[in-house]
Amino acid sequence: MPPAPEKIEFSTDSKYLYDMAHAISSGVVPVDLANIKPGKIVHSRWLTKAARLLRLYVTTENPDANLRILVEFIIKCYVPMYFNIKYYSSVVYGSALFFKFIGWSRFLEPRLRKIVNQVIKDNSYYAHSENILLSMLFDDSKEKRDCAIKKILRYRTDVDEPMELRVYKKPDINFNCTSYTEMINLNDINIVFEPPFTRSIPYDTLKEYINQDDHRLMIQKFHHTYKERNDMFNC
Incomplete structure (x- = not known):
């Protein structure tokens, strides 16, 4: 779970999911939570389905294997991912x-992991080099921030004519990765692309950031200044 869930703006459904997950993890369901009527499932929202499955689990004396599998996945993968996205929304x-x-789902047995891996492959947009490099640019590690800049500079140098219209192809994922920077091969120039976020930053300016202790604020400032200037000319 994120470090400070109390800072998350809970909807009624998300608060119920959080409380049910916490109750199952602790092994105790408070009386007031047990007396809440969760309402109908909204099939277009996974949130309500996950919460109702947790409710079914705590009210079933002898839950079968399938229900146990679903609840374990919700507790170990869905719930922490949902609330981390809420907290780390950028x-x-x-x-x-x-x-x-990817790491949270590794507890699954091979048969189930194969199913989940396919879903991960189908939704691997954040394993694309553009997004990985963007995350690296704002990482707490200076080594990763500098590495991202060097990858971008190399891309600008090695690619003769960077595509204006990019082919956004979902990458193949390394499921044995131990860091988000290892989800794909960032040394393969054929699958590495510069994030649109940095394309307006001149080469020399971007190169100077390597010598800065922390360039994150400088990149944001440049981006906002560039955007404000363009907005002014586009009025």
Whole structure:
């Protein structure tokens, strides 16, 4: 779970999911929570279905194997991912959270892991090099931030004519990765693309950021200044 869930703006359904997950994890369901009527399932929202499955689990004396599998997945994968996304809502955390989900799902037996892996492949947008490099640019580690800049500079140098219209192809994922930077091969120039976020930053300016202790604020400031200037000319 994120470090400070009390800072999350809970809807009624998300608060119920959080409380039910906490109750199952602790092994105690408070009376007031047990007396809540959760209402109908909204099939277009996984949130309500997950919460109702947790409710079914705590009210079933002898839950079968399938229900146990679903509840374990909800507790270990769905719930922490849902609330981490709520807490770390910026796009710069996307690749790191995607990597965490891969790791959280490794507890599954091979048959189920194969099913989940296919879903991960079908939704691997945050394993794309653009998003990984964006996360690296704002990582707490200076080594990763500098590495991202070097990858972008190399891309600008090695690619003769960077595509204006990019082919956004979902990448193949390394499921044995131990970091979000290892989800794909960032040394393969054929699958590495510069994030649109940095394309307006001049080469020399971007290169100077390597010598800065922390360039994250400088990149944001440049981006906002550039955007404000463009908005002014586009009025």
